[in-house]
Amino acid sequence: MLTRKKRNANRRRGAILILVAVLLPVILWMAAFCVDVAYMQLTRTELRIATDAAARAGARTLSLEQDASLAHAAAIEYAAKNNVAGNTLTLADSDVEIGLSVRVDDEGRFEFSDGGTLLNSVHVTGRRTLDSPDGAVRLYLTPIFGHEFFQPATDATASQIDRDIALVVDRSGSMTFKLSESKYQPGWKNNDPVPAGARWWALVDSVDGFLNELGSTPQLELVSLSSYNSSATIDQNLTDNYSKITQAIEKYSKKYPDGSTNITAGMDKGIQTLQNKTYARPYASKTMVVMTDGNHNFGSSPTTAAYDxxxxxxxxxTITYGGDANEYLMREVARIGGGQHWHxxxxxxxxxVFREIARNAPTLLTY
Structure with missing residues (x-):
């Protein structure tokens, strides 16, 4: 009886050994697969990081230098600063495209197209494929089972929607009124400083707020200043030194504003600053902000300048301020100009309002 039990136990042990022998390759394959899956996921993450960094560096260089070739080189350089599967990522020239991204819907999605005359984006394709400069990623264990290479690829688009901004402000006689007034105060003369409580001081403070808001963003926006009464002047061409804008507007605080309201003349000057090739950036989006506290009453209609x-x-x-401004006209100017109107x-x-416009102006990054 004992001998029979021993024989049965031996048979069971023999069966388990056979089962282990059969399952061992499966267990080893599963272990190898788990190791390589984790390695593949790590490689994908590294490739995404490197590709994003390359696109961002290229777009930033395009913004700062306004040069497509420098942006192309920057993307390749920054890709090489990142490791993917133990090696730095090498991009082929064809892996970097310089083009234009445009917003295609209200949800903030952008669409990229290669080339053209307007450039604001860099599209990078990061690859570790057999035909890429660095080749495919060799796996650790699964080559034993016939899977030798992993070939990940990803892409990223970074867009610098920079703006050159022309401020066009009202310095007509009504800007010396207090907000509740619609006439000059007795005893004021044209060479007197702007009186306390005048609308002008609200504009000065608002422009300061606008510039402070722009200064708090990581992007670089260029700003020009033009002002108008019966005629118009360019007080400061596009600059990234916002103190020049402050100084330009404050010079009018020392002399009593006067004259009619020729909004068109001011807009024409603003257009000139945005088209001045010495200061304007060729790939930057162009924005004009037109402020008035009154009604256009001199020269041709500002709708003409809006079409231009x-x-x-x-x-x-467009911005209208106080109760005397022609909101209907300035809303129409904004509509023609493809912008918004605020009162x-x-x-x-x-x-x-000025701060809100500044907050909406920073460069956008799209992926």
């Missing part, structure tokens, strides 16, 4: 701006791919935003009933509203 639209033809030059300049977006026109500011109070000083606090005026500053907030």
């Amino acid at each position: 701006a639209a033809d030059a791919d300049i977006v026109v935003h 500011a009933p109070t000083e606090a509203d005026l500053e907030e």
